Amino acid sequence: MILWVLILGILLFALTYDFYLKWSFTAQAKRAGLEPVPVVLDYPLGIRTLFRSLSAVRRKESLEKMIENFRAKEKLTFTEEILGMFIVVTLDPENVKSMLATNFKSYSLGIRADQLNxxxxxxxxxxxxxGWKxxxxxxxxxxSREQVAQIDSIREHFSHVEAVLDREEFVDIQTLFHHLTMDTATEFLLGESVDSLLDSQREVYGMSCAQFVKDYTECVEWCLTRIQFGPLFRFVYPKSFREAIARSRKFVEYFVDKALAKPIETESESYTFIYELAKVTRDRVxxxxxxxxxxxxxxxxxxxxxxxSIWHLAHHPEVYRKLRKELIEAFGPVSTKSVTFEKLKSCTYLKHVINEVLRLNPAVPRNIRTAEVDTQLPRGGGPDGQDPVFIAKGTNVMYAVHEMHRQPAIWGEDAEVFRPERWETFHPKGWEYLPFNGGPRICLGQQFALTEASFVLTRIAQKYDSIELQDPAAPLVNDVNLTARVYGGVWVKMHQADI
Ligand code: HEM
Structure with missing residues (x-):
């Protein structure tokens, strides 16, 4: 009996809280003379929203479920509740522009910083x-341009990937790419490559690079779970997560200690972030x-x-053939010596292929900002969603880039189709295409990433005339933590071209 009374009491409290939340949300907007963002409540306290989101991530369906969610609500901007906390969700490019650029000062990383800290x-x-500035x-x-143009280092590291691909056996190329980018990023930013492609068991401070990658992956997965738990994120901090954090930090401390050991006045030809940082602060943490x-x-x-990119090219041999033609005409079939930053930038079809991959599968599929003051978004209110809406101080606003990139109203009825040719005529007019974010916090590494990806795709196209999939019928399943990747890897066999 007592148990039933307790359950009823909790339920009553939850429902009253939900009504209060919705009432105060609407009342605040009215006081500001604006419309509220349409609220879609999921009684009680949005607990089911949390479970749906956890289950979608577990089933590797979170991106698809979000698209379904938008379509079901028939709105580009709405409010959802997770554990008694309202989150505004938008895929309206005008709203994204407002948050990231025109009204940038009204937002911070807010709750995300607390969740990831x-x-x-x-x-x-x-x-x-x-601190961010x-x-x-x-x-x-x-x-800077010169730093970004460091193709020689990428060439060197990619030659270790080639050595594996040349065996013409099925291999998970995604794992190789994760090693490659770890090797190039550590060299570029931390002054020394971990060379995981050469020896993933190489140890620093008693820990192998492979272990670091494992720990670091576990950490980003837990980070996503913390984000999903909204206001209760502090409860998501299990022992295995804490231990993985400690080990990841220890691994990185190797580079920190090396930077601190370098005399401050050392002049070097190139800029290495960690060395320059060590000149400004001696604080290890x-x-x-x-x-x-x-x-x-x-x-x-x-x-x-x-x-x-490889997943799509393997599924679209006609695109791969066209890409190979362009790249071989530009650079020849054998050497990469003539591949320069400028020349890569002039390869139009390569650019279109990369644009299309980043449209359908942006590496950062969604993102969040928190309002620092009472403010507004330009769209979301009124019968057709075209009027401004009120955003109270402290409101979290999530912008869904993956879903925005697949909106038929922007991209046409074939929005879900991989078709690089659309970029011959489609030129984004505003904020509808945002793989690298925009405004003052636009990705700093955009050119570096595009150079690395362009170089790698060029080398692959020069050397291999076809990409064979181990399981051509397998659908694309996305694994999302803070970034997106192909679930299960990309298992391919590369066939060397006769030269
Ligand atoms: C295809 C590759 C890449 C994509 C799609 C990408 C995408 C993004 C996105 C969406 C953001 C915004 C994050 C946010 O504000 O929450 C971002 C920020 C950033 N990216 Fe990238 N990125 C890529 C590669 C890189 C690389 C290779 C580097 C560095 C070597 C890099 C460095 C940064 C930095 C430093 C920021 C923070 C900018 C700031 O907050 O001021 N990115 N990137």
Whole structure:
């Protein structure tokens, strides 16, 4: 009996809280003379939304479920509840532009920073305001044109991938790409490559690179779970996560200690982020956190672009043939010596292929910002969703890039189809295409990533005339943590061309 009364009491409290939340959300907007964002409540307290989201991630369906969610609601902007917390979700490019650019100052990383802080500490992915500006200024010289054009280093690391592909056996190329981008990112940003393609068991501070990758992957997976738990994220902090964090940090400390051991006045020809950071601060934790942040930024994203590229090219041999033709005409069939940054940029079809991969499979499929003041989004209200809506201080707004990139209203009825040719006539007019984010927090590594991906695809096209899939009928399943990747890997056999 007591149990029933308790259950009833909790249920009553939850329902009353939901009504109060909705009432105060609407009342605040009215006071500001604006419309509220349409609220779709999922009684009680949005608990089912949490379970749906957890189950979608577990079943590797989170991207598909989000598209279904938008279509079911028939709105580009709406409010959802997770565990008693409202989240505004939008895929309206005008709203995204407002948050990221025109009204940038009204938003911070807010809740995301709190959710990720236990792993990432203070770095470019968790800081807002002055701390973020300082980090960005320190990083910017790393991405000057000359630095980005460092193709020789990419060539060297990719030759180890080639050695595996040349065996003409089925291999998970996604795993190779993850090693490749770890090797290039550590060399580029931390001054020394971990060379995981040569020896994944190589140890630093008693830990192998393979172990670091395992720990770091576990950490980003837990980070996603913390994000899903909304206001209750602090409860998601199990022992295995804490241990994986400690080990990941220890691995990165090898690079920190090396940077700190370098005399401050050392002049070097190229800019290496971690060495420059060590000139500005001698604080081990600050350098470690910044290094971990930039590794996250640079590694999984580019590996994601490359893996999805091979998946699509393997499924569209006609696109691969056309791409090979362009690249062989530009660079010849054998050597990559003539491959330069400028020449890569002039390969139009290559650009279209990469654009199309990033459209259908953006490495960062969704993102979130928190309002720092009472503000508004330009669209979402009124009968046709064209009127401004009120956003109260503290509101979390999620923008769904993956879903925006597949909206038929923007991309046409074939929005779901991989068709690089659409880029011959489609030129984004605004914020409908956003793989690298936009505004003041636009991706700093965009050119570096595009150069690395373009080089790798060029080398592959030069050398291999076809890509055989181990299981051509298998559907594409997306595995999403903070970034997206192909679930189960991309198992292919590359066939060397006769030259
Ligand atoms: C295809 C590859 C890549 C994609 C799709 C990509 C995408 C993105 C996106 C969407 C953001 C915004 C994150 C946010 O604000 O929450 C971002 C930020 C950033 N990216 Fe990338 N990125 C890629 C590669 C790289 C690489 C290779 C590096 C560095 C080596 C890098 C460095 C950064 C940095 C430092 C930021 C933070 C910018 C800031 O907050 O001011 N990215 N990237």
């Amino acid at each position: 236990c792993f990432l500490g203070d770095g470019i992915f968790t800081l807002s305001g002055a 300082h980090s960005r200024n320190l990083l910017r010289p790393q991405f 600050t350098i470690r956190d910044q290094a971990l942040n930039i590794l996250i930024a640079g590694r999984d994203t580019t590996a994601s672009l490359l893996s999805y």
